Amino acid sequence: MLRRNTKRNPEDRLLPVYEFKDASDPTKVNNVVLPVYGFGLWKDISGFIALKSDMNTIQGVSLAHLGETPGLGARIASEEIQARYKGKSIFEANELVSVTMQKGEGHDYSNDPHKVDGMSGATLTGKGVNNMLVDYLTCYKNYLKKNQQNLSLNL
Numbered sequence: 578m579l580r581r582n583t584k585r586n587p588e589d590r591l592l593p594v595y596e597f598k599d600a601s602d603p604t605k606v607n608n609v610v611l612p613v614y615g616f617g618l619w620k621d622i623s624g625f626i627a628l629k630s631d632m633n634t635i636q637g638v639s640l641a642h643l644g645e646t647p648g649l650g651a652r653i654a655s656e657e658i659q660a661r662y663k664g665k666s667i668f669e670a671n672e673l674v675s676v677t678m679q680k681g682e683g684h685d686y687s688n689d690p691h692k693v694d695g696m697s698g699a700t701l702t703g704k705g706v707n708n709m710l711v712d713y714l715t716c717y718k719n720y721l722k723k724n725q726q727n728l729s730l731n732l
Contacts, residue, residue, distance in 0.1 A: 592611075594609055594610075618699075621643045622643070622653065623641050623642075624640035626710070635666070661694055662693055673714055674691050677693070
């Protein structure tokens with residue numbers, strides 16, 4: 578479904594959202610998971626981004642690839658690379674900015690909420706992940722902002 582969807586205009590896409598609600602309070606969303614889909618160096622990349630209840634902080638990501646170069650771009654599927662996204666923010670001052678994988682590897686971005694360390698030798702795959710996240714997070718922006726507002730109203 579996502580593969581066909583990504584070829585549509587963003588406003589025409591079906592955008593599933595998986596909400597994980599609090600068992601003791603079914604009106605409270607603990608986490609959301611958003612499917613994402615894009616293009617890497619050679620073939621398609623896809624994944625899921627899980628956000629905390631603030632609809633801003635990344636709880637985790639799961640990225641997959643079809644045909645990326647083993648040991649290079651295929652590393653997006655590794656726990657080491659995916660862990661770099663945990664705790665990062667997709668909004669800054671109420672504006673969607675996403676999270677960007679940087680070129681190169683071995684840099685410390687722990688103090689930057691919107692950057693993650695890259696993968697040596699896999700710049701184009703990193704760009705594909707960046708484009709995929711911006712593309713799909715932009716599609717989900719209205720949902721996320723609405724739920725951020727609902728969260729602030731309930732506090």
